[in-house]
Amino acid sequence: MRIVVCIKQVPDTQKVKVDPETGVLIRNGIDTKMNPYDLYALETALRIKEKTGAELHVISMGPDAAKAVLVEAMALGADDAWLMSDRRFAGADVLATSFTLAQGIKTIGDVDLILCGKQTTDGDTAQVGPAIGEVLNIPHVSWVRKLIEADEKGLTVEQEMMDSVAHVRLNYPCLLTVEKGIFEPGLPSYLKMKEARKKEIHVLNMDKCDCRDAKRYGLSGSPTQVEKIFEPTYDLSSVRLDKTTEENAQALFEKFVELKVIEGGK
Amino acid sequence: MRPFKKIDVQDIEVLRTFVPADRFFVDNIHPDYSHDEMMIYGKKEPEVVIQIKSAQEASNIMKYASEHNIPVTPRGAGTGLCGGCVPLEGGIVLNTSLMNRILEIDADTMSITLEPGVLLMEVQEAVKNAGFLYAPDPGEKSATVGGNVMTNAGGMRAVKYGVTRDYVRGLEVVTPTGEILELGGKVAKNSSGYSLLHLMVGSEGTLGIVTKIIMKILPSPKKMTSLLIPFDSLSSALKTVPEIMKLPEVATTIEFMEKEVLDDAQEFLGKEFPNRNYPAYLIVSYSGNTQSHIESMLDMATETAMKCGALDVFLSDTAERQESIWNARGAFLEAIKNSTVEMDECDVVLNIDQVAEFVDYTRECSNQYNVRVRSFGHAGDGNLHVYICKDELDDETWKKTVEEVMDKFYIKAKELNGQVSGEHGIGHAKKKYLEDSLGETQMTLMRNIKRVFDPQGILNPGKIVD
Known part of the structure; x- marks a missing residue:
């Protein structure tokens, strides 16, 4: 059995800053880390590997620096790592990204299970995972919050559907995107990390892919036009009530009426 | 009187x-x-x-x-x-x-002035938001800073940064007779006579009532990374600690923990620990300003740990990872409490090369008296927290057992030249052990100090000394 986990290197900050002039994410000078959601996908893969003895590959798309997260994935227990890296891949939207990763997964070959995090913390679209499933034309389930069973033929999973929960049985090959908390991600071994730095990472450019049509990759393969990226504005204000309990209660009531949280009676 | x-x-x-x-x-x-x-x-x-x-x-x-x-x-x-x-x-x-205002964060003197009712979690947050570090880090974050000062609370970062006392520069104190004293100030050092300031710190409210506190703050290190190091036994984990302490860079924190306590914490929090299946661990943290500097510290600690018999070395280098191990560590006391009907605690501090011997001794006592004993603590400063759990014991057996076992713990601690309390204080619960440990001359001096401040003995009577 062969599992592939898709991982992405993201800025190591909770507050992603946007350049107000260009509308582009500011990535310079910010530390990077593995997308936190991908850690849950990787941990899920490790648990299945533990049970089935599967071979575990990780794949990412990005510049050479993205090798750091692949090394980390190997320190966490992945057997082999692949990096889709080519100038022609740059500027990819969901469609081009998922197409490119799917090409990489095809190159790895004989893949039974693909696991992705629910979303990334920088792009936040939550679409790349399912889109890979579509490109590869295999069944896929998003928002998986629990792995009920994993055997040689397939998986039974629990899917979070906001107002309901679905139990789904899938046969391999298939793709899942997993929720935060499906398993507690383990810590990377510092010793394995040192070993992993010496290991070869397979780097794939477009010429090594099945499809060599440049129009399918990067900016030219991306129909999405991002008109504007901006930081969300927050409109928070606080009022401190520190008179007597009765006066505070009255003031709070009046505030609620003013804000139309409740209707004012007489 | x-x-x-x-x-x-x-x-x-x-x-x-x-x-x-x-x-x-x-x-x-x-x-x-x-x-x-x-x-x-x-x-x-x-x-x-x-x-x-x-x-x-x-x-x-x-x-x-x-x-x-x-x-x-x-x-x-x-x-x-x-x-x-x-x-x-x-x-x-x-x-x-209710005296819970932070009065000033003064970057020019690197100090914070606050009222005693500010909670530890609030002061840590406020100082962090100002771009600095409030170094003392006792486990109970909902304690007040006044309480921390009055017990000279320690915490996990004591290995590198010391304890609350090391950060107190000034106090406003009301004496038992109602005088208002200003002790110390913002000054960074002070050799002006007997230090009434430091007599107040750790006095557990027996000498005066603190109404204002001035404390030192530090520049904040940019990064903190922890290593989770598994061992096949607690004893081998603890024997590694003095070796790590000898390294040229001081660790911020060195904590020890056992699988049994981790299991309690996982059950209590309803959350898995990010590492499984090892009998004992050390958590060793380093702080610094650059990745390469921290990595050199991690390399040295890793090499030392492996030489001492560590089974692996795991890295906790992101906010999420730090949270997952420190939340578990932070829950130990509540988790043990939750695992039994009643418990008693011992907070002795030992020379760091004798912690292993003491922990082995608590095990022997546990077997001999057939009572469940759990421990965790600050391996890097020799302060451990040992808990005796009542579990299924009937009241009479429990009372007798806990008294005998506690006596044995404190006698052993004294034999090893340890002290009764590392950070929780004496209150009224540990008075007997303090007397046994310090002897008559020191106790008489302490009683006389109490009398000078509080001739009638009206302030927090029955605590530390009679």
Whole structure:
């Protein structure tokens, strides 16, 4: 059995800053880390590997620096790592990204299970995972919050559907995107990390892919036009009530009426 | 002077005039005021509770109390573990938790001035937001800073940064007779006579009531990374600690933990620990300003640990990873508490090369007395927290067992030249052990100090010394 986990290197900050002039994410000078959601996908893969003895590959798309997260994935227990890296891949939207990763997964070959995090913390679209499933034309389930069973033929999973929960049985090959908390991600071994730095990472450019049509990759393969990226504005204000309990209660009531949280009676 | 005066109607009439009505309680006293976190050491109701908001209010109350021989017990958040805030003689409980303003963060003198009721979590957050580090890091984040100062609370970062005492530069204190003293200030050093300031720190509210605190703050290191190091036994983990301490860079934190306590914590939190299946661990943290600097520290610690028999070395280098291991570590006390019906605790501090011997000894006692013993603690400074759990024992057996086993622990600690309390203090619960440990000459000096500050013995009576 062969599992592939898709991982992405993201800025190591909770507050992603946007350049107000260009509308582009500011990535310079910010530390990077593995997308936190991908850690849950990787941990899920490790648990299945533990049970089935599967071979575990990780794949990412990005510049050479993205090798750091692949090394980390190997320190966490992945057997082999692949990096889709080519100038022609740059500027990819969901469609081009998922197409490119799917090409990489095809190159790895004989893949039974693909696991992705629910979303990334920088792009936040939550679409790349399912889109890979579509490109590869295999069944896929998003928002998986629990792995009920994993055997040689397939998986039974629990899917979070906001107002309901679905139990789904899938046969391999298939793709899942997993929720935060499906398993507690383990810590990377510092010793394995040192070993992993010496290991070869397979780097794939477009010429090594099945499809060599440049129009399918990067900016030219991306129909999405991002008109504007901006930081969300927050409109928070606080009022401190520190008179007597009765006066505070009255003031709070009046505030609620003013804000139309409740209707004012007489 | 014992016997103290019981509070009567006339006293209440006068005491009432010192604070507004909504901060004065006689008939409707919340039951929490009769105990701290360790109810095993007994409860006692106060006669009056007064929430103060200024040194002047404390002074007025103390003047009246000393004139009328009424006992006064100061109290912060009540998170102590030795009965320090329990009003053993009734009287007044003087609650400082409404004095909760941070008055100033002064970057020019690298100090913070605050009232005693500010919570540890609040001061840590405020100093962090100002771009600095509040270095003391006791485990109980909902304790007040006043309480931390009064017990000289320690915590996990003591290995590198020391304890609360090391950060106190100035105090405003109300004496048992109602004088308001300014001790120390913002100055960075001070050799001006006996340090009354440092006599106050750790005095558990027996010498004065703290109404303002000035503390040192530090530049904040940019990064903190932890190593989770598994071992095949706690003993081999603990024997590694002195070797790590010898390295050229000082670790911020070195904690030890065992699988059994981790299991309790996982159950208590309903959350898995990010690492499984090892019998014992050390958590070793390093802080620094650049990745390469931290990595050089990690490399040295890793090499040392592996030479000492570590089974692997795991890295916790992101906010999420730090949270997952530190949340588990932070929950140990509550988790053990939750795992049994009643427990008693010992907070001894030992030379760091003797922690392993002591822990082995607690195991022997556990087997010999057939009682469950759990421990965790600060391996890097020799301060451990050992818990004896009642579980299925009947009341009589429990009482007898816990007393005998505790006695053995403290005797062993003394044999190893350790001290009774590393950071929780003495309160009334550990007085017997303090006397046994320090001997008559030191105890007499301590009693005399108490008498100089508090000739009538009205302030927090029955604590530390009689």
